[in-house]
Amino acid sequence: MKVFNTLTRQKEELKTLEEGKVKIYACGPTVYNYIHIGNARPLCVFDILRRYLEYRGYDVRFVQNFTDIDDKIIRRANEEGVDYKTISEKYIEEFWKDTEGLNVKKATVHPKATENIDEIIDIISTLIEKGYAYEADGDVYFSPKKFSGYGKLSHQPLEELEAGARIMVGEVKKEPMDFALWKNAKPGEPYWESPWGNGRPGWHIECSAMNRRFHGKTIDIHCGGQDLIFPHHENEIAQSECCNDAPFANYWMHNGYITVDNVKMSKSLNNFFTVRDVANEYGYEPIRYLLISSQYRSPINYSVDIIEQCKASLVRLYTCRDNLDFAIKNAEEGEATQEIKDMLEARRQQFITAMDDDLNTADAIASIFELVRDINTKVISAKANKADCEAAAKMFDELCDVLGLVYNRKTESLDDEVEALIAQRTQARKERNWAEADRIRDELKAMGIVLEDTAQGVKWHKA
Numbered sequence: 179m180k181v182f183n184t185l186t187r188q189k190e191e192l193k194t195l196e197e198g199k200v201k202i203y204a205c206g207p208t209v210y211n212y213i214h215i216g217n218a219r220p221l222c223v224f225d226i227l228r229r230y231l232e233y234r235g236y237d238v239r240f241v242q243n244f245t246d247i248d249d250k251i252i253r254r255a256n257e258e259g260v261d262y263k264t265i266s267e268k269y270i271e272e273f274w275k276d277t278e279g280l281n282v283k284k285a286t287v288h289p290k291a292t293e294n295i296d297e298i299i300d301i302i303s304t305l306i307e308k309g310y311a312y313e314a315d316g317d318v319y320f321s322p323k324k325f326s327g328y329g330k331l332s333h334q335p336l337e338e339l340e341a342g343a344r345i346m347v348g349e350v351k352k353e354p355m356d357f358a359l360w361k362n363a364k365p366g367e368p369y370w371e372s373p374w375g376n377g378r379p380g381w382h383i384e385c386s387a388m389n390r391r392f393h394g395k396t397i398d399i400h401c402g403g404q405d406l407i408f409p410h411h412e413n414e415i416a417q418s419e420c421c422n423d424a425p426f427a428n429y430w431m432h433n434g435y436i437t438v439d440n441v442k443m444s445k446s447l448n449n450f451f452t453v454r455d456v457a458n459e460y461g462y463e464p465i466r467y468l469l470i471s472s473q474y475r476s477p478i479n480y481s482v483d484i485i486e487q488c489k490a491s492l493v494r495l496y497t498c499r500d501n502l503d504f505a506i507k508n509a510e511e512g513e514a515t516q517e518i519k520d521m522l523e524a525r526r527q528q529f530i531t532a533m534d535d536d537l538n539t540a541d542a543i544a545s546i547f548e549l550v551r552d553i554n555t556k557v558i559s560a561k562a563n564k565a566d567c568e569a570a571a572k573m574f575d576e577l578c579d580v581l582g583l584v585y586n587r588k589t590e591s592l593d594d595e596v597e598a599l600i601a602q603r604t605q606a607r608k609e610r611n612w613a614e615a616d617r618i619r620d621e622l623k624a625m626g627i628v629l630e631d632t633a634q635g636v637k638w639h640k641a
Contacts, residue, residue: 179534184430205402208245209269212452223474225282242285279462281582297387310420314350316362316375332408382413400427434477464488470539502571512563522573525549
């Protein structure tokens with residue numbers, strides 16, 4: 179498998195630190211509000227990275243944090259007249275609801291910043307001892323100028339990065355580029371005790387601390403949104419490598435931006451949509467489909483027309499799978515044929531080739547739709563035997579599961595009265611009593627049961 183490494187700006191073969199195992203860290207949300215569709219893209223994309231690596235036999239340890247203390251959380255708590263924990267815990271619960279709806283698997287570990295204060299303090303203390311950081315009036319700052327590798331992820335020299343930096347009112351740092359590792363507590367703010375006084379961690383240091391605690395000094399893959407490359411991930415590299423004297427992450431993967439009606443998503447433009455709002459209108463699965471329908475590094479556009487197209491695509495997938503269930507139920511017994519085995523394996527290899535090429539989900543989805551076409555023509559329409567139908571269903575489920583699609587299938591049953599009416603209609607058709615067959619069909623339709631006569635027999639669904 180090859181992945182595009184932001185650090186080197188090229189596709190590289192994935193070689194893990196330990197054979198058969200992968201350590202992945204994905205930056206999680208700051209829990210002060212519902213997640214928006216921009217947050218949802220890395221959640222879905224890197225869920226698929228994990229699923230695919232597991233599909234290929236890797237033992238994946240996937241860590242994703244919660245930032246549960248932050249200026250935004252404190253501000254929201256003050257607005258609502260509650261403490262910060264009330265806000266963070268509320269939106270962690272809302273996060274679980276949305277990620278379950280999106281079919282995102284829980285990480286191996288979901289650490290919280292506030293549960294890792296000791297680790298954070300230990301790293302900051304080491305950075306001060308080594309001369310990379312300094313204390314100033316209860317704040318602690320990191321000095322990027324003292325790290326020769328600063329800018330290697332964003333591929334910008336320190337001079338260019340420094341040109342846009344400034345010292346904000348109230349900051350006591352020495353240089354504009356210096357960033358906070360520890361913030362002195364303001365009156366009324368939550369705080370933790372530290373060697374530098376009461377305060378709380380900066381944003382960047384928490385990920386370095388949780389990475390080291392749950393993965394060790396070096397990880398295989400660090401991933402997140404493109405917007406995190408600078409300064410967040412750049413700062414993570416600097417503080418981690420200076421503290422640990424070891425590479426921080428061997429591969430960096432970043433997903434592209436989302437636009438809304440071809441305009442960058444922004445609260446100021448009133449085109450900012452939460453996952454919950456979109457799901458209430460269209461359901462969760464069309465959102466997941468949209469977010470993985472393009473290769474992850476490409477920008478993606480959200481619009482009503484596009485989400486409707488995603489719904490239509492999902493209907494095709496669900497219809498194929500339902501037709502397979504019906505075919506299995508009605509097919510004749512027989513052994514699996516070589517033709518079908520070869521066809522299914524060819525589609526599986528096509529899927530793997532796409533995913534091995536930097537997680538190309540767009541081409542992977544295309545291979546599934548080609549599988550659907552083959553199933554429709556060579557299995558369902560051809561009245562294939564039961565073994566072939568079951569093999570087709572197994573392959574369909576296997577590939578869709580890697581992408582986390584077709585996860586809302588429902589098994590519906592009919593009561594005895596309806597079953598009896600369908601049987602009576604089937605008998606009437608055998609006896610060529612078309613008037614009686616039509617009468618029963620209309621009766622069932624009035625009961626909310628729609629019938630479809632196919633070559634394999636009668637199918638039904640609820641209206």
